[in-house]
Amino acid sequence: xxxxxxxxxxxxxxxxxxxxxxxxxxxxxxxxxxxxxxxxxxxxxxxxxxxxxxxxxxxxxxxxxxxxxxxxxxxxxxxxxxxxxxxxxxxxxxxxxxxxxxxxxxxxxxxxxxxxxxxxxxxxxxxxxxxxxxxxxxxxxxxxxxxxxxxxxxxxxxxxxxxxxxxxxxxxxxxxxxxxxxxxxxxxxxxxxxxxxxxxxxxxxxxxxxxxxxxx
Numbered sequence: 078x079x080x081x082x083x084x085x086x087x088x089x090x091x092x093x094x095x096x097x098x099x100x101x102x103x104x105x106x107x108x109x110x111x112x113x114x115x116x117x118x119x120x121x122x123x124x125x126x127x128x129x130x131x132x133x134x135x136x137x138x139x140x141x142x143x144x145x146x147x148x149x150x151x152x153x154x155x156x157x158x159x160x161x162x163x164x165x166x167x168x169x170x171x172x173x174x175x176x177x178x179x180x181x182x183x184x185x186x187x188x189x190x191x192x193x194x195x196x197x198x199x200x201x202x203x204x205x206x207x208x209x210x211x212x213x214x215x216x217x218x219x220x221x222x223x224x225x226x227x228x229x230x231x232x233x234x235x236x237x238x239x240x241x242x243x244x245x246x247x248x249x250x251x252x253x254x255x256x257x258x259x260x261x262x263x264x265x266x267x268x269x270x271x272x273x274x275x276x277x278x279x280x281x282x283x284x285x286x287x288x289x290x291x292x293x
Contacts, residue, residue, distance in 0.1 A: 136215075
């Protein structure tokens, strides 16, 4: 097995350094869905088997859908993993940062065996995380464990948004995954706000305010 060099993508160096410090089960954690106007925020936690790391792991945004789908299955077959969500209601109640951290904590808690250490993508640790942890900015491009988590989270959330698109047609979620694209914003104005839109997000909030002022 070869580990990717830093130049060609994420590697296993951060994990190996932690193993050298005595941490055996290092989990990579990432979330997807902070920017969309609807749907949950989704996080994944992955503890890779160092002897069975799938080739080609990378930041999910750098991979084609077909490549992500293939890697998703390889990760699920070879690693300890969990995908978890925080709901639209939790996003509106807590704010998107805290909700994404809640989803991360749920994913970590859902691993088959507890992690010893957590590598978190980004620059802020979830405040409720009780395990030893550190952040990695652009971690999905630096750590294969975080890259694997980014792939699982994105694939799971994209499937969920395709399902929601069938329940609420016209918004294009099967293509835009709920992000505020021109088509989505136009549909929001024409079709209105659905139960799965995030009411605390400005474009949705503004449309609800306009609707209330008209009805009032």
